[in-house]
Amino acid sequence: MNNALAENIRNDLYPSRTGKTTRILDRIDPVVNNRNIIGQYSLDTEQLEQYESDGFLLIRNYIPKEIIHELTDELGRLSADETIRELDNVITEPDNNEVRSLFNLPQMSHMFDKISRSRQLLDIVMQLLGGPVYLHQSRINIKPAFRGKSFPWHSDFETWHVEDGLPRIRCLSCSIFLTENNPYNGPLFVIPGSHKYYISCAGETPENHFRVSLKKQYYGSPDESALEQLLAGKQINGCFGEPSDLLIFDGNIMHGSPDNISNMPRTNLFLAYNSCENPPQEPFCGMKRRPVFLANTDCSPLEII
């Protein structure tokens, strides 16, 4: 074990996959880092309170329809491109070769770069995270009609911490719905309020876990008893909505999705932002860092376009 890693583990506020038992720890970090209006699109007090309490906020009709069309067309072009399908950052379904996820979109496409740095998003993201931010990860998830597989409950931050070395919970995702998300096509389910607890999961991280976890996650998914505790007195929330809706969710909220047996694909853009004051350290699992398309190491602040 090198010194940096040893130091890291001594200071680990959110240990996970370090043993046999699941533990529910309190979150130490704030959910909302700045309550001031920092730009014309910043959240108002009511929205901030809802986000803080639930760990997510769904804003209807936020992204103009023409932008959605442009992003969808661009995705179609990228998915159809055989040379792109061969790239490491393009993930296919376990049972066939259909594109399931495309990572690192801003690097591949000017249009996705533009939306990720738009004032409409950054006014909110920089408010919630309290200062300059960069993209830790970006992806489009396509859950295909009839065959899209379920994804087990997990906190994104748990993976970003254990496998990517993000030390604190000062990160969130913006999800832009590119298709309808309804009860039939494998929508995102979240557990409201679960972002306030950190589930320290059992098990250890296998080497190169990301090669399988992008298709189906086995480590870093809490056991049923922890999920029951997060759900005590609460109801699962289905993030149902239309193209153009924007879902903002805390990096540590517990979420999952059922399979898609419907005839409608479910396609969402995810932009995961991290505070520039929370740069990655050595991965807490002691393994080597994941590829940059999964865990960006360039923490330069994004500039609003």
Add this chain to the structure above:
Amino acid sequence: MNNALAENIRNDLYPSRTGKTTRILDRIDPVVNNRNIIGQYSLDTEQLEQYESDGFLLIRNYIPKEIIHELTDELGRLSADETIRELDNVITEPDNNEVRSLFNLPQMSHMFDKISRSRQLLDIVMQLLGGPVYLHQSRINIKPAFRGKSFPWHSDFETWHVEDGLPRIRCLSCSIFLTENNPYNGPLFVIPGSHKYYISCAGETPENHFRVSLKKQYYGSPDESALEQLLAGKQINGCFGEPSDLLIFDGNIMHGSPDNISNMPRTNLFLAYNSCENPPQEPFCGMKRRPVFLANTDCSPLEII
């Protein structure tokens, strides 16, 4: 091939699993066999029209809460009984030994016998099927919390025809919700109007198909192109409801269900009735008959209790 089977196949109005291609055939049989009010609980004109058009009808708060409690308690007793778990008519989950389905309930329990012959159900069933009926099959499906698996699209009648020899579509199911059925716990999805078409499926029936098909059905599930045709201009309907709700659905309606990743089990009682004028012939697939707990051969008319 014996003579009875050869004769059967010559007269097969609903051939399926006889070759490589999927075909969409018209339904020959009526959906509503009698429009008259035959008892105090019979459906009214509006309900009959809705059932005829959609292939299903959800009646809210139909079964008194105390009956639901009694049935649930009885199910608890049966599931906990080790000697019962060993029976052929008790099916467990593919990945573990949890009870997934119990068949042949009226034979196991006076309470289930009583509900299956209640005036509240038979006034409707005998109206829709146009005369005396018997139970072709009865079961409780438990889709357990966190682990309940999805079930692919299928028509019950397709199996009852091919594997059990029911010649005509003159059968239906009553489903009584014993738990909430919501968008999170793997509810039943139906394709409205799909009962008017018969999907002749590709493939052949393997021997003893029922041993695997009760856990996961592979044969008798239409291909995606047929499903797309059934869904053209239509929306999937999720049969969401509360304990006490009654769902009546045509034997030939296309239905399926996603997995259950929620913390709520989804438990429904299914009573599948067939007209006494539509008794089983030899199975159209040419295989031997399925066990009686799956395909009753006693076609004596049920008497209202």
